[in-house]
Amino acid sequence: MSDLTRLSAAALADALSSGETSSVEATQAHLDRIAAVEGAVHAFLHVSTDEALATAADVDARRAAGEQLHALAGVPIAVKDVVVTQGLPTTAGSKILEGWVPPYDATLVEKIKAAGLPILGKTNMDEFAMGSSTEHSAYGNTHNPWDLDRIPGGSGGGSAAAVAAYEAPLAIGTDTGGSIRQPAAVTGTVGVKPTYGGVSRYGLIALASSLDQAGPVTRTVLDSALLHELIGGHDPRDSTSLAEPLPALVAAARLGAAADLSGVRVGVITELQGEGYQPGVLARFEESLELLRGAGAEIVEVSCPRFTYALAAYYLILPAEASSNLAKFDGMRFGLRVIPDDNPTAERVMSATRGQGFGDEVKRRIILGTYALSAGYYDAYYGSAQKVRTLIQRDFAAAFEKADVLVSPTAPTTAFKLGEKLDDPLAMYLNDVATIPANLAGVPGLSLPSGLSDDGLPVGFQVLAPAKADDRLYRVGAALEALLENEWGGPLLGRAPELETR
Amino acid sequence: MSSLSRDEVARVAGLARIDLTSAELDRLAGELDVIVESVARVSEIATPDVPATSHPLPLSNVFRTDVPVAPVDRDAVLASAPAAQDGKFLVPQILGEDS
Numbered sequence: 001m002s003d004l005t006r007l008s009a010a011a012l013a014d015a016l017s018s019g020e021t022s023s024v025e026a027t028q029a030h031l032d033r034i035a036a037v038e039g040a041v042h043a044f045l046h047v048s049t050d051e052a053l054a055t056a057a058d059v060d061a062r063r064a065a066g067e068q069l070h071a072l073a074g075v076p077i078a079v080k081d082v083v084v085t086q087g088l089p090t091t092a093g094s095k096i097l098e099g100w101v102p103p104y105d106a107t108l109v110e111k112i113k114a115a116g117l118p119i120l121g122k123t124n125m126d127e128f129a130m131g132s133s134t135e136h137s138a139y140g141n142t143h144n145p146w147d148l149d150r151i152p153g154g155s156g157g158g159s160a161a162a163v164a165a166y167e168a169p170l171a172i173g174t175d176t177g178g179s180i181r182q183p184a185a186v187t188g189t190v191g192v193k194p195t196y197g198g199v200s201r202y203g204l205i206a207l208a209s210s211l212d213q214a215g216p217v218t219r220t221v222l223d224s225a226l227l228h229e230l231i232g233g234h235d236p237r238d239s240t241s242l243a244e245p246l247p248a249l250v251a252a253a254r255l256g257a258a259a260d261l262s263g264v265r266v267g268v269i270t271e272l273q274g275e276g277y278q279p280g281v282l283a284r285f286e287e288s289l290e291l292l293r294g295a296g297a298e299i300v301e302v303s304c305p306r307f308t309y310a311l312a313a314y315y316l317i318l319p320a321e322a323s324s325n326l327a328k329f330d331g332m333r334f335g336l337r338v339i340p341d342d343n344p345t346a347e348r349v350m351s352a353t354r355g356q357g358f359g360d361e362v363k364r365r366i367i368l369g370t371y372a373l374s375a376g377y378y379d380a381y382y383g384s385a386q387k388v389r390t391l392i393q394r395d396f397a398a399a400f401e402k403a404d405v406l407v408s409p410t411a412p413t414t415a416f417k418l419g420e421k422l423d424d425p426l427a428m429y430l431n432d433v434a435t436i437p438a439n440l441a442g443v444p445g446l447s448l449p450s451g452l453s454d455d456g457l458p459v460g461f462q463v464l465a466p467a468k469a470d471d472r473l474y475r476v477g478a479a480l481e482a483l484l485e486n487e488w489g490g491p492l493l494g495r496a497p498e499l500e501t502r
Numbered sequence: 503m504s505s506l507s508r509d510e511v512a513r514v515a516g517l518a519r520i521d522l523t524s525a526e527l528d529r530l531a532g533e534l535d536v537i538v539e540s541v542a543r544v545s546e547i548a549t550p551d552v553p554a555t556s557h558p559l560p561l562s563n564v565f566r567t568d569v570p571v572a573p574v575d576r577d578a579v580l581a582s583a584p585a586a587q588d589g590k591f592l593v594p595q596i597l598g599e600d601s
Contacts, residue, residue: 315540345594351521380545426536
C-alpha cells in the first residue's frame with residue numbers, strides 16, 4: 001500500500017474495511033509521521049502511542065471476527081487539548097493544568113472511543129483557546145506546515161497543522177470565534193463549526209459557554225461530514241444540546257460533489273470583504289464565486305450592516321463569560337497550587353496560583369471580562385454587547401431570506417509571521433472578524449481552501465448556513481471543493497512544500 | 503466612557519484573584535485601555551428598544567430524568583488534586599483572610 005498518511009479518512013476507512021490495510025498499520029504510519037515531523041511542526045502536546053496502538057489492535061481483532069464496525073473504525077484521530085480525555089493529560093495549553101489527567105471523557109471522546117478511532121494524542125492550542133495564532137500556548141509555538149516561520153492559526157493551530165502535515169487524517173477542534181475555521185483557512189485544510197448545540201459541549205473546558213462549539217478538522221469536506229455525524233447529536237449531559245437529530249451531512253457532501261448547484265442562492269456578505277482584506281484573498285474569493293455561478297448557483301449580494309459591531313460585542317461577551325468559567329482554576333481541586341510565603345490563606349493561594357499559572361492573554365481577558373461585568377459598567381458594556389448580539393441575529397435572519405447560504409473569505413489575510421502580532425492584541429483580534437458573527441448567532445460555518453494568495457500561502461472560503469441547516473455547508477462546500485480540485489488537478493495541500501523528515 | 507487607569511486594573515485584578523507584578527500592571531493598563539476604548543462602540547447601536555440576547559438558540563426547562571447515575575470515581579478525582587487527605591480535598595486555611 002502507498003503512503004497511508006496521504007489518504008483521506010474516507011479512503012483509509014475503505015482500505016480498512018476491504019482488508020487492504022489494518023488499523024495497526026495505519027496508526028503506526030501516522031505515529032511514524034509524527035515522529036518524523038513533530039520537531040519542525042510541534043502540533044502535539046502529548047502523543048498517546050500505546051493507547052492508540054491498543055485501540056487499533058482491538059479494532060483489527062473485532063473486524064477479523066466479523067463484527068459490524070463504525071464506518072470510521074480504525075481511522076486515527078487527534079484531539080484538541082481543550083477536550084478532556086480520561087487517562088490522557090489535558091492542559092488546554094495552560095501551565096495551570098500541567099500534569100492534570102482528567103477522571104472522565106468528554107461526550108465526543110466517548111463517541112470516538114466507542115466507534116474505535118485510535119486517539120493519536122492531544123493537540124496544541126492557545127491557552128484556554130484564547131488566541132488566533134497558537135502563540136499563547138504555554139508549551140511553545142506550532143508551526144504552519146506551509147511555512148514554518150508562520151502561524152498555523154488559532155486557537156486550534158495544533159489540530160489544523162497536524163492534519164495539514166499528514167500527522168492525522170482527522171482532528172477535533174473547538175470554535176468560539178473562529179478557532180476551527182481560521183486555522184483551516186491558513187493551513188489549507190477544512191474545518192467546520194456546527195450549529196450551536198449540534199455537538200455536545202460536555203467535557204470541553206469552557207471558554208465562553210454561549211459561543212463554544214466543537215467540530216471536525218480534516219483535509220476534505222466529506223471527511224468533515226463523516227466526523228461531524230460521529231460526534232454530533234443530542235446529549236442529555238449538555239443542557240444546551242439540540243434535541244433533534246442532525247441533518248444528513250454525509251449524504252449532503254456526496255450530493256454536493258456532483259457540483260450541480262442549480263437553484264441554490266449564494267449570498268455574498270457586503271461587510272465581510274473590501275478594506276482590510278488582502279488583494280490575493282479577495283481574488284481567490286471572486287474566482288470561487290465564479291465557479292459556483294458556473295455550477296448553477298445564483299449569486300446575490302446581501303448586507304449585514306451590524307456585523308461591523310460583531311468584533312466589539314464578541315470581545316465583551318467572551319471575556320465576561322471566560323472570567324466566570326475560569327474562576328474554577330483556584331488551586332483547590334485540580335492543577336497548579338502556588339503557596340505564597342506569608343499567611344497562605346485560601347484566597348492568597350488562589351491569587352498566587354492564578355498569577356503564576358495563567359499567561360498574558362488569559363489575564364488580559366479575565367480582567368477585561370471582570371471589568372465589563374463590574375458594578376457601574378455592566379449596562380454600558382456587557383448589556384450593550386448582548387443587544388448587539390440580537391441585532392446580528394436579525395441581520396442573519398434577513399440575509400437568509402434572500403440566500404440559502406452566505407459566503408465570505410474565512411480570514412482577511414493569509415498566515416502571518418510568528419511574533420508579528422503578539423504585542424498588539426487588537427491586531428490579533430482582527431483575524432476573526434469574518435468568523436465571529438456565526439458564533440454570536442449560533443449558526444454553522446465551514447472553511448475550505450480556495451487557492452493560494454500572491455504570497456503562495458493558502459486562502460480560506462467560508463460558507464455559513466442557518467441554524468440546524470448544517471447540511472447546506474456540506475453540499476455547497478463539497479461542490480466548490482470538486483470544482484476547485486478539477487481546476488487545480490488535485491488537492492491544494494498537494495502543493496505544500498514537503499517537510500524535512502528525520 | 504471612562505478610561506482604564508492603572509489603579510482600576512489593579513482593583514479589577516484583585517476582584518479576579520490574579521496577582522500581577524508591577525511590570526504586568528503597567529503593560530496591562532495600557533493594553534486594556536486601548537481594547538476597552540475599541541469595544542465601547544457597542545453602545546452606539548444598543549438602543550433601549552433592542553432586547554438582549556444571552557444565548558444563541560433559546561431552550562428552556564431542560565431537565566434529565568430523575569434517575570440516579572454513578573458519579574465520577576472519587577479516588578480518580580482526588581488523584582489529580584493538589585492535595586488530598588481522608589478522601590477529601592485538602593485546602594489552605596480559609597478563615598482569617600483579612601488578618
